[in-house]
Amino acid sequence: MNAIGVDVGGTKIAAAVVSPEGEILNEVRYPTQAIPPNRLVRTIADTITEAKGDFEVGGACVAAPGFVSSAENKVIFAPNLHEIEDIRLDRELGSATGLRITVENDANAAAWGEFRFGAGREFDHQVFITLGTGVGGGVITHGVLLRGAQGAGGELGHVTIDPDGPRCGCGNHGCLEALASGTAIGRRAREVANERPRSALGRLAIDRQVLGEDVTRLASEGDEAALQVLDETGRWLGIGLAGFVNVFNPEVVAVGGGAARAGEFILEPARREVHLRARSPSRDLVRIKEATLGPASGVLGAAALARGEDGEYVLGPSKRVT
Amino acid sequence: MNAIGVDVGGTKIAAAVVSPEGEILNEVRYPTQAIPPNRLVRTIADTITEAKGDFEVGGACVAAPGFVSSAENKVIFAPNLHEIEDIRLDRELGSATGLRITVENDANAAAWGEFRFGAGREFDHQVFITLGTGVGGGVITHGVLLRGAQGAGGELGHVTIDPDGPRCGCGNHGCLEALASGTAIGRRAREVANERPRSALGRLAIDRQVLGEDVTRLASEGDEAALQVLDETGRWLGIGLAGFVNVFNPEVVAVGGGAARAGEFILEPARREVHLRARSPSRDLVRIKEATLGPASGVLGAAALARGEDGEYVLGPSKRVT
Numbered sequence: 001m002n003a004i005g006v007d008v009g010g011t012k013i014a015a016a017v018v019s020p021e022g023e024i025l026n027e028v029r030y031p032t033q034a035i036p037p038n039r040l041v042r043t044i045a046d047t048i049t050e051a052k053g054d055f056e057v058g059g060a061c062v063a064a065p066g067f068v069s070s071a072e073n074k075v076i077f078a079p080n081l082h083e084i085e086d087i088r089l090d091r092e093l094g095s096a097t098g099l100r101i102t103v104e105n106d107a108n109a110a111a112w113g114e115f116r117f118g119a120g121r122e123f124d125h126q127v128f129i130t131l132g133t134g135v136g137g138g139v140i141t142h143g144v145l146l147r148g149a150q151g152a153g154g155e156l157g158h159v160t161i162d163p164d165g166p167r168c169g170c171g172n173h174g175c176l177e178a179l180a181s182g183t184a185i186g187r188r189a190r191e192v193a194n195e196r197p198r199s200a201l202g203r204l205a206i207d208r209q210v211l212g213e214d215v216t217r218l219a220s221e222g223d224e225a226a227l228q229v230l231d232e233t234g235r236w237l238g239i240g241l242a243g244f245v246n247v248f249n250p251e252v253v254a255v256g257g258g259a260a261r262a263g264e265f266i267l268e269p270a271r272r273e274v275h276l277r278a279r280s281p282s283r284d285l286v287r288i289k290e291a292t293l294g295p296a297s298g299v300l301g302a303a304a305l306a307r308g309e310d311g312e313y314v315l316g317p318s319k320r321v322t
Numbered sequence: 323m324n325a326i327g328v329d330v331g332g333t334k335i336a337a338a339v340v341s342p343e344g345e346i347l348n349e350v351r352y353p354t355q356a357i358p359p360n361r362l363v364r365t366i367a368d369t370i371t372e373a374k375g376d377f378e379v380g381g382a383c384v385a386a387p388g389f390v391s392s393a394e395n396k397v398i399f400a401p402n403l404h405e406i407e408d409i410r411l412d413r414e415l416g417s418a419t420g421l422r423i424t425v426e427n428d429a430n431a432a433a434w435g436e437f438r439f440g441a442g443r444e445f446d447h448q449v450f451i452t453l454g455t456g457v458g459g460g461v462i463t464h465g466v467l468l469r470g471a472q473g474a475g476g477e478l479g480h481v482t483i484d485p486d487g488p489r490c491g492c493g494n495h496g497c498l499e500a501l502a503s504g505t506a507i508g509r510r511a512r513e514v515a516n517e518r519p520r521s522a523l524g525r526l527a528i529d530r531q532v533l534g535e536d537v538t539r540l541a542s543e544g545d546e547a548a549l550q551v552l553d554e555t556g557r558w559l560g561i562g563l564a565g566f567v568n569v570f571n572p573e574v575v576a577v578g579g580g581a582a583r584a585g586e587f588i589l590e591p592a593r594r595e596v597h598l599r600a601r602s603p604s605r606d607l608v609r610i611k612e613a614t615l616g617p618a619s620g621v622l623g624a625a626a627l628a629r630g631e632d633g634e635y636v637l638g639p640s641k642r643v644t
Binding site: 067076123124125139141142144146147148149150151152153154155156158159160161162163170171172239242243244246247248249250251276277278279280281282285 | 389398445446447461463464466468469470471472473474475476477478480481482483484485492493494561564565566568569570571572573598599600601602603604607
């Protein structure tokens with residue numbers, strides 16, 4: 001049967017009816033900014049109900065950022081979304097929508113989406129990493145989503161890869177997030193622009209603040225300074241990925257998020273670093289590639305994590321192998 | 323029923339009959355050096371048969387170092403133990419002993435031993451790390467042993483924590499192993515001995531080569547130079563563990579191996595670093611402590627991984643929670 005995947009973020013709420021084959025049959029979006037105070041839970045319920053319409057649906061899963069306890073079906077801590085914290089969403093949304101509701105961390109849901117329908121669909125072991133404002137991640141090993149004891153596992157962005165590196169938003173120094181996020185690309189681009197003022201990157205930086213997407217565009221136009229920034233970023237990414245390859249021995253590493261649009265400019269140096277730093281046979285097996293679902297991975301993965309009244313996944317079984 | 327756990331290493335082969343409660347009922351050891359050429363598999367079989375004696379035993383598991391494929395029940399690559407490479411040990415040892423034989427990586431077996439009977443016995447999520455000549459590890463997440471796609475997962479010693487750090491035996495630079503193994507303690511101790519020639523460590527280094535165990539002894543006697551070496555080592559360990567805490571959200575991190583005998587001299591700075599570098603709620607939950615089984619974790623874990631004719635664990639079910 002179909003399931004509904006809900007992606008609750010700082011900019012929008014999206015709810016999609018998804019078929020067992022991973023096809024989006026209907027989708028409704030609502031801008032988070034437009035929601036009046038104390039109406040967030042109500043708006044999520046309305047978005048689900050509107051998306052559902054006349055579709056037959058077996059359950060829904062809500063993916064939200066921050067620290068999510070899927071065992072308790074609630075969000076413990078969500079930056080910028082404090083209204084949904086510590087609420088039993090299965091009860092509140094369940095009674096409002098008439099559906100069984102489960103709750104999941106958004107990066108885990110996106111990882112699960114890629115695993116079921118995207119870059120990892122042929123595999124049992126997948127590392128998913130998303131390079132955006134921050135660096136998020138989710139791991140599936142032996143077909144099991146790695147949530148950890150409290151649901152806080154899979155924080156791939158906060159492994160230290162350079163102990164005295166730049167300060168990270170989390171307070172630590174030299175996290176992967178501080179060196180390979182879209183934010184880190186922008187920061188490094190501004191430094192390189194200063195060092196190479198005659199490059200296209202350097203000239204752009206005189207006019208305005210350089211953003212991550214500028215760097216990718218200038219790199220495709222062949223600007224050496226922009227290429228340098230993405231090469232360095234890819235190497236940092238590769239240092240982190242090499243560790244994950246050794247630890248998880250995955251078949252695939254799927255790289256998503258806005259900064260992944262830099263594609264081979266980042267992935268090629270990342271692969272080089274993995275080849276230098278990871279061990280056989282893991283480094284020989286793994287394929288490091290772009291995630292394939294784009295921003296839809298969130299609603300697709302959430303739908304695939306929805307459970308029916310019998311406790312089973314509505315969209316069919318996972319690929320658990322152990 | 324009882325099972326036999328076998329630990330095949332560079333120095334000895336040990337086979338132990340283990341009860342479902344994790345009690346060693348009988349153990350036989352054989353020095354690896356004393357085995358004539360082309361007799362390794364035969365000697366493993368004899369060691370198993372001798373340990374078995376008149377005990378009722380439902381199966382045996384052989385733990386070996388290197389790259390082990392438990393799916394194929396063979397060792398693909400084992401440093402110093404090339405004789406057992408690429409042999410279907412389930413068939414060879416099975417026909418020689420009359421027991422169902424499974425095969426596992428030695429660090430995974432030791433991790434499973436701590437999980438079933440040691441530091442992790444009350445938990446479902448455990449990171450085990452062993453500080454010896456090298457740094458090995460094994461992870462249990464949601465009650466599932468993380469083997470990865472080829473059985474090469476859990477290589478915790480080879481995550482990069484300092485990209486330009488000392489060269490590691492694996493060829494990479496700045497692996498956790500290159501900074502927090504017993505070997506790394508010895509190397510750093512010789513450096514610090516040169517820098518602080520009047521310390522007890524410095525004076526010892528004039529007489530002879532300083533070893534890891536010397537450092538622990540001198541630290542317990544209050545020598546500042548030795549304390550410095552262990553404090554630095556503990557901090558490097560903590561940098562690695564902080565990453566694992568964020569990635570796995572485990573209830574317990576169990577630290578074993580020879581260098582773990584330095585105990586709080588290493589664990590206390592490691593905990594400090596984890597507190598600085600890991601995120602809530604994972605860092606608040608995790609307990610970082612010494613492994614409790616010592617070298618017996620190998621045979622105990624192997625026994626707990628033995629399977630009977632029905633494919634089930636002979637010593638009873640694992641604690642799988644997902």
